[in-house]
Amino acid sequence: MIDLSELRLGNYILHKAGVRILPVKATFQHFDIQAKGFSKDIFPIGLKPDMLQKCGFIENIKYYLYPEGREFVLTLPVMGNNKNEIYAYINTNKESYARATVNDLVISNHFYNLHQLQNLYYALVGKELDVKL
Numbered sequence: 001m002i003d004l005s006e007l008r009l010g011n012y013i014l015h016k017a018g019v020r021i022l023p024v025k026a027t028f029q030h031f032d033i034q035a036k037g038f039s040k041d042i043f044p045i046g047l048k049p050d051m052l053q054k055c056g057f058i059e060n061i062k063y064y065l066y067p068e069g070r071e072f073v074l075t076l077p078v079m080g081n082n083k084n085e086i087y088a089y090i091n092t093n094k095e096s097y098a099r100a101t102v103n104d105l106v107i108s109n110h111f112y113n114l115h116q117l118q119n120l121y122y123a124l125v126g127k128e129l130d131v132k133l
Helices: 028-035 049-054 114-125
Strands: 012-017 020-025 070-075 084-090 096-102
Touching: 012 114, 049 070, 084 114, 096 114
Parallel strands: none
Antiparallel strands: 012 020, 070 084, 084 096
């Protein structure tokens, strides 16, 4: 289940419709579903390797834990001389999370879901993250 207060219109989520669970963009209908108390049918999309690559992340094959642990990097198109990136990690226990950095200094808490990545990207860059589902 997902807290719909974290969502913006256009965020990708998993929606259970009957016996199928499909990735969809959040719409006004999803907010209406929450208001009616049926938000148990809406789930977040985790940050897995295939999803990260669909968002434009590049895998760092020189990562010191590779291949058991994996690191992915997305460079943000932000003006200025700073190095703005989002790093995502798949730990050896298969836990996945991401965090934002500026000049290799961590500036965000860990986040675990695609809609959180989309919201952070929008806040930092000012445009939607291109997700190729």
